[in-house]
Amino acid sequence: MSGYFFKLMTDEDAREISRWHYEPPYDFYDAVGDQDDLQELLDPKRRKDAYFSVRDESGDLVGFFQFEREDKTVDVGLGMRPDLTGLGLGTGYLLAGLQFARDRFYPSASRSR
Numbered sequence: 001m002s003g004y005f006f007k008l009m010t011d012e013d014a015r016e017i018s019r020w021h022y023e024p025p026y027d028f029y030d031a032v033g034d035q036d037d038l039q040e041l042l043d044p045k046r047r048k049d050a051y052f053s054v055r056d057e058s059g060d061l062v063g064f065f066q067f068e069r070e071d072k073t074v075d076v077g078l079g080m081r082p083d084l085t086g087l088g089l090g091t092g093y094l095l096a097g098l099q100f101a102r103d104r105f106y107p108s109a110s111r112s113r
Contacts, residue, residue, distance in 0.1 A: 004096040009051040009064060014041050017053075017064055022082045029079065054097070065097045072108045074101045 018031040018041055031038045040046040054063045066077035078097055
C-alpha cells in the first residue's frame with residue numbers, strides 16, 4: 001500500500017468505521033467505546049469538515065483522519081482499519097496524513113503534547 005487518498009468523510013464511511021472492532025487490548029479504539037465520539041463520527045453536522053476518509057490505490061477504505069485547526073497548529077486524530085494494524089503500515093500512513101494536513105491547512109507551527 002503506497003498511495004493514500006483523502007476525501008471528506010461520507011455518512012456511509014462513518015457508518016462502516018463505526019462498526020470496526022479492534023482486538024484487546026486495543027478494543028478501547030472501537031467507536032462504540034465512547035458514545036460521544038461515536039455520535040460525533042455519525043453526525044455530519046458535528047463531523048463538519050474535520051473528518052476525512054482514507055482510501056488506498058484500489059479504492060478500499062483503509063482508515064480516517066480528523067484534523068482540527070487551532071491558531072497556527074492542526075490537531076490530528078486517526079484510525080486505521082483493524083485488519084491492517086500490526087502490518088508495518090503505520091509510519092507511512094501517519095506520514096501521508098501529516099503531509100495532507102500540511103498541504104490543506106498550512107500550519108505554521110508545531111507542538112507536542
